[in-house]
Amino acid sequence: MIVTVRDWYGARSQREQRMLLAMAAIGLPLLLWLALIVPLDRAYDRALERQLDAVDRHSRILGLAKRAKGSPAIRPAQVADLGLFLADNARQAGLTALPSAAPQPGSSIVTIAAANAPAALEWLRALEAQGYAISDMRIAPAANGTVAVTATIGAAR
Secondary structure: OHHHHHHHHHOOOHHHHHHHHHHHHHHHHHHHHHHHHHHHHHHHHHHHHHHHHHHHHHHHHHHHHHHHOOOOOOOOOOOOOHHHHHHHHHHHOOOOEEEEEOOOOOEEEEEEEEEOHHHHHHHHHHHHHOOOEEEEEEEEEOHHHOEEEEEEEEOOO
């Protein structure tokens, strides 16, 4: 077979031989890239994605296990007037909150007319960390890139 290819190559003119060498110089690395590098790169990306999914699942399972061990629940501080407490707490965070009575006892509906979204969500997250239950939260866009937030905040989880 090698003799046949060598005879065929030798029968070409010098110009055709140079053209065939140039085609081989371009084609072989391209073929190598398509046959080895692309599949290995795709396999690496898939493996990385699977590993990140596994780490995410593992952290969720650890969190569930920690919660299932019976870690003591955070109890919010007892306050005489939840609406007044929430308005004052929001003011300290730089937000203007208007509390109103909720149908459930021990809870309050808080409305923030216009606030920076990260600041409002951080305030709500801090309340959750203190042990308050947040339910029925609605966020809507408001003027100048702000958001309007309405949430029902309860005194206990």
